[in-house]
Amino acid sequence: DIQMTQSPSSLSASVGDRVTITCRASQGINNYLAWYQQKPGKVPNLLIYAASTLQSGVPSRFSGSGSGTDFTLTISSLQPEDVATYYCQKYNSPPFTFGPGTKVEIK
Amino acid sequence: EVQLLESGGGLVQPGGSLRLSCAASGFAFSTYPMSWVRQAPGKGLEWVSGISGSGGSTYYADSVKGRFTISRDSSKSTLFLQMNSLRAEDTAVYYCAKTPLGNKAKYFFDYWGQGTPVTVSS
Numbered sequence: 001d002i003q004m005t006q007s008p009s010s011l012s013a014s015v016g017d018r019v020t021i022t023c024r025a026s027q028g029i030n031n032y033l034a035w036y037q038q039k040p041g042k043v044p045n046l047l048i049y050a051a052s053t054l055q056s057g058v059p060s061r062f063s064g065s066g067s068g069t070d071f072t073l074t075i076s077s078l079q080p081e082d083v084a085t086y087y088c089q090k091y092n093s094p095p096f097t098f099g100p101g102t103k104v105e106i107k
Numbered sequence: 108e109v110q111l112l113e114s115g116g117g118l119v120q121p122g123g124s125l126r127l128s129c130a131a132s133g134f135a136f137s138t139y140p141m142s143w144v145r146q147a148p149g150k151g152l153e154w155v156s157g158i159s160g161s162g163g164s165t166y167y168a169d170s171v172k173g174r175f176t177i178s179r180d181s182s183k184s185t186l187f188l189q190m191n192s193l194r195a196e197d198t199a200v201y202y203c204a205k206t207p208l209g210n211k212a213k214y215f216f217d218y219w220g221q222g223t224p225v226t227v228s229s
Contacts, residue, residue, distance in 0.1 A: 046217050055217065095154060098144075098154060
C-alpha cells in the first residue's frame with residue numbers, strides 16, 4: 001500500500017506569515033490528493049481536492065500544488081482561525097489513506 | 108442541506124459486536140459513495156471502509172478486513188457498519204463521510220457527520 005507522510009508534524013508561526021505544509025506519497029498518485037482542516041474538537045473540513053482545486057467556500061489564502069509524489073498546502077497569510085491540524089489524503093485507489101497530520105499554532 | 112447523523116456507538120467488550128448507522132439527508136443518497144473514517148483519541152484520521160453508490164463495490168482498510176462489513180439501504184438513505192470481533196485498538200470516534208464524485212472509486216470527502224464514539228474495553 002502507498003504510505004503518506006507529512007512535514008513538519010507541527011509548526012508555530014505568526015499571524016500574517018506564509019505557511020507551507022508538505023505531503024509525500026511513497027508512490028505516484030497523479031493529482032489524487034485532498035487536504036482537510038480539523039479545528040480542535042471539530043469535524044474535518046475539506047479544503048482542497050485534485051491537489052490544487054479549492055473547495056467552495058474555502059478562503060483564497062489556502063492553496064495547493066503538486067503532482068505525482070510531492071504536494072504542498074500553503075496558507076498565504078496565517079490567521080488566528082487557521083489554528084488546526086491539517087491532513088492530506090490520497091484517493092487514487094483504495095485504501096484511501098490519510099497523512100499523519102500537521103498541527104499549526106500561532107506564535 | 109446535506110446532513111449525516113451517526114448512531115449506534117457505545118461501550119463494548121473485546122470480541123463483541125456493534126452496528127453503526129448513518130442517516131443521510133439533503134442529497135441523492137444512492138448516487139454517491141460513502142465511507143466510514145475513524146479517529147482514535149488524540150490521534151489522526153484513519154479511513155476504515157467505503158461503498159459505492161449502488162452498493163455493488165466495497166472497500167476496507169487492512170486493519171478491519173474480515174471483521175467489519177459496510178452496507179447501505181437506499182430506501183432508507185442509511186449507511187451501516189457492522190463491526191465484529193472488536194479490539195481495544197478499534198476504540199475511536201467513527202465518522203460517516205460522503206464522496207462528491209458519483210461514478211469513480213476515488214473517495215475523498217466533502218461532508219462529514221458529527222461522529223459516534225466507540226469504546227472497546229472490559
